[in-house]
Amino acid sequence: DQQVKQNSPSLSVQEGRISILNCDYTNSMFDYFLWYKKYPAEGPTFLISISSIKDKNEDGRFTVFLNKSAKHLSLHIVPSQPGDSAVYFCAASGVTGGGNKLTFGTGTQLKVEL
Amino acid sequence: GAGVSQSPSNKVTEKGKDVELRCDPISGHTALYWYRQRLGQGLEFLIYFQGNSAPDKSGLPSDRFSAERTGESVSTLTIQRTQQEDSAVYLCASSPGGGMHYGYTFGSGTRLTVV
Numbered sequence: 001d002q003q004v005k006q007n008s009p010s011l012s013v014q015e016g017r018i019s020i021l022n023c024d025y026t027n028s029m030f031d032y033f034l035w036y037k038k039y040p041a042e043g044p045t046f047l048i049s050i051s052s053i054k055d056k057n058e059d060g061r062f063t064v065f066l067n068k069s070a071k072h073l074s075l076h077i078v079p080s081q082p083g084d085s086a087v088y089f090c091a092a093s094g095v096t097g098g099g100n101k102l103t104f105g106t107g108t109q110l111k112v113e114l
Numbered sequence: 115g116a117g118v119s120q121s122p123s124n125k126v127t128e129k130g131k132d133v134e135l136r137c138d139p140i141s142g143h144t145a146l147y148w149y150r151q152r153l154g155q156g157l158e159f160l161i162y163f164q165g166n167s168a169p170d171k172s173g174l175p176s177d178r179f180s181a182e183r184t185g186e187s188v189s190t191l192t193i194q195r196t197q198q199e200d201s202a203v204y205l206c207a208s209s210p211g212g213g214m215h216y217g218y219t220f221g222s223g224t225r226l227t228v229v
Contacts, residue, residue: 022229034217043118043205043220044157069131089157091217101170102218106156 003027004092006105013112014065019077021108023090026071030094034102035064038087047088048075080112116140118221119215120206125187126227127196134141135191139208147209148181148188152202163189174209196228 005024013019021035031052036044048058050064050073055065063076077084090105119138127133139146148160161185173178176202178197183189203225207218209211 003155034219036220041222043207043222045220046217049217093158101159101162103159104149104157 001026002106003030004090004103004105005088006088006108008108009106010111012077013080013110015082015112015114016049019080019084019110019112021074021075021077021088021090021110023091023105024071025073025099027092027094027103030103031072032093033066034091034093035062036089036091037084038089038107044089066075073085073100074100077110080110082112082114085110092095100104117204118208118219120204120221120224121220124225124227125215126229127227128201129198130190130195132194133196133226135193135204135206135226137189137206138189138204139187139206140219143208143219144186144211145209145218146183147207148189148191149207150202151205151223152199157205161189167229182204188196193226196226198201198228201226201228 003026033048034049038044039046046065048059048062050066064072065084087107087109091102093102116134121136142156142175144165146163149157151157161181181191203223207220209218
């Protein structure tokens with residue numbers, strides 16, 4: 001049962017344009033959502049998070065949007081840079097997730113082309 | 115150290131052998147997690163330690179898998195009688211506990227290959 005879904009395994013965007021990565025979840029008890037970025041041969045690194053009491057959180061070039069009624073969140077990167085090329089994981093936590101346990105999606109490989 | 119340290123970084127083992135993976139969390143982090151990522155898949159939760167509470171072992175795939183943590187320090191993940199499907203990158207992470215605002219800090223992982 002995949003509770004956090006990233007339906008696009010890959011995305012290709014031109015440098016300077018906007019990258020939009022999407023994530024859907026099924027468990028309505030999730031109350032905190034995070035995005036992680038992963039380069040090859042490295043562990044995932046925390047990028048940005050959002051609480052369920054908000055619908056938007058912005059940090060520099062990165063903005064996360066949460067639509068609770070649709071159980072959907074998205075990560076916007078603008079402008080996209082070649083260094084943003086990585087795998088992006090969406091993750092969620094909540095009461096039913098067991099304390100601070102995160103449930104991850106399968107990831108989206110972003111490629112930013114020159 | 116400043117980050118989460120895992121060893122070894124790579125391990126090749128023969129099917130049926132036991133392996134032990136080590137994780138040194140960030141000092142002061144009360145919570146420690148083990149995940150694994152098999153080829154082409156997402157991160158799969160294995161086990162979670164929080165302070166002196168009983169660990170959440172709900173993600174361990176079989177009784178061949180076990181993990182221990184001494185206090186709030188080092189953790190070891192042991193896989194007995196390894197199988198080829200155990201091949202994966204095993205990731206350890208730690209967090210200060212409490213809220214999830216900053217998520218976890220992951221180590222670089224141990225790439226386990228069972229031949």
